[in-house]
Amino acid sequence: MWPLAAALLLASACCGSAQLLFNKTKSVEFTFCNETVVIPCCVNNIEAENLNELYVKWRYKGKDIYSYDGVVNKSATYGDFHSARMDVPELLKGDASLKIDKSEALLGNYSCEVTELSREGETFIELKYRVVPWFSPNENILIVIFPIFAVLLFWGQFGIKTLKYKSSHMDEITIAVLVVGLVTTAVIIVGAILFVPGEYSIKNATGLGLIVVTTGLLLLLHYYVFKTTIGIPSFVIAILVMQLLAYVLAVVGLSLCISACIPVHGPLLIAGLIIFALAQLLGLVYMKFVASNQKTINPPRNN
Ligand SMILES: *[C@@H]1O[C@H](CO)[C@@H](O)[C@H](O)[C@H]1NC(C)=O
Ligand SMILES: *[C@@H]1O[C@H](CO)[C@@H](O)[C@H](O)[C@H]1NC(C)=O
Ligand SMILES: *[C@@H]1O[C@H](CO)[C@@H](O)[C@H](O)[C@H]1NC(C)=O
Ligand SMILES: *[C@@H]1O[C@H](CO)[C@@H](O)[C@H](O)[C@H]1NC(C)=O
16 A cells, blocks of 8 residues: 555655645735735645635634635634635635735734645735825925914014004904914914824824915915005015915815825925915015005005
């Protein structure tokens, strides 16, 4: 009897047919952006033509989490891995990769064991998490700095307005501008506090949203500051239009950044915020220039 066994052993040793071979992957990473985590397991030398020749078992740290039994064509999950699944038809091509929802994916070592009739094999894959910051450190700084700069410039304009254009019948608008200005300043500061560097989170996104959306109020305030001081000559209209376009750019950038998970449109958003602040600066410089001329040449206009 034993020559037959020896022959079988020899046959299997020579052709390596008793062993399933894997395309080895040491580890895979996922980030905040992966909704589903795929842990790869690919058999190189699968020969099965029918699913009923196959059996797959996945383990996490030695404990069963998923199995597929081709004889009954049924899969099962164990423990808290309710979302664990496999693309069963792909199995005939050797692909036994496991899919898990991000919320259930635990970090660490997984093993994939595939049996094809009498052949079998096992491979190990480590699942890792990688923190990907939403914005780069420089982008974070620019996003916070320029809206705050624009706020400061607004207060500069408001200072010129109160010092040089005192007029009793403007008080209602002045008070409104003051109140809205304070609210805008407070909201942008709160947004900057929420918008801490790090990976995408609801808190982060809220902070960014507050900063960008509230910046729009500065445009309104800018308009009223001009209206109640030097008026709206065409140069001022140009500044306000430039600011409006910059704001639109920033808001479009914001919505792309929030919807895309990985914000490739950060530069668009930042360009919008920078141009917005520059328009505010231009407004302040122009207003100062006109105001100092008006003091000596004309009395301030009251319109
Ligand atoms: C996460 O998503 C990236 C990009 O889509 C992909 O390359 C990567 O394989 C995914 N990671 C896992 C573990 O599924
Ligand atoms: C294994 O890797 C080779 C090349 O690296 C590729 O041609 C083959 O398709 C892979 N097999 C599976 C089952 O993914
Ligand atoms: C096995 O079950 C899957 C669904 O779970 C089905 O798509 C497939 O056709 C079945 N295969 C066989 C051979 O019964
Ligand atoms: C996974 O296994 C590798 C080697 O097999 C080991 O270096 C690593 O520390 C393990 N990771 C965890 C999280 O246990």
